[in-house]
Amino acid sequence: MFNFFLSTLPLLDALQVKKAWGEKIKKHKKFPVYRNLRARITLRQIVGREPTDDEVADEAARIKSKDYTSSLTCKDVIKAFERGEEVRASYQNSTFGPFHFPSPLAL
Numbered sequence: 001m002f003n004f005f006l007s008t009l010p011l012l013d014a015l016q017v018k019k020a021w022g023e024k025i026k027k028h029k030k031f032p033v034y035r036n037l038r039a040r041i042t043l044r045q046i047v048g049r050e051p052t053d054d055e056v057a058d059e060a061a062r063i064k065s066k067d068y069t070s071s072l073t074c075k076d077v078i079k080a081f082e083r084g085e086e087v088r089a090s091y092q093n094s095t096f097g098p099f100h101f102p103s104p105l106a107l
Helices: 002-027 032-047 053-064 074-082 087-093
Strands: none
Touching: 002 032, 002 074, 032 053, 032 074
16 A cells, blocks of 8 residues: 555656646746746637747737736646647746656656
8 A cells, every 4th residue: 555655656746746837837927938838828729820929929918918817727738738839938948957747657
């Protein structure tokens, strides 16, 4: 029983990290990095393709406004990273190296 519990710890920790980052990215407006991530994820859902830089800039400006509302969920953010759609952005914006979500199967 105890061995089973220990073997599930890395998986639980990875899921908790994914949810924490997903929630942070989903709701924060203060930093341009988060606004741009939110804009790209939202626009991919709306237009069904990779958004242009101008589209991202326009959406990020809307996100910054006080009256902006979004249907973006934590799950949407997590899925975008898991599909590899935001890997490029993480390399550009991270001081500490790539931000990625490990697959639960890889743990």
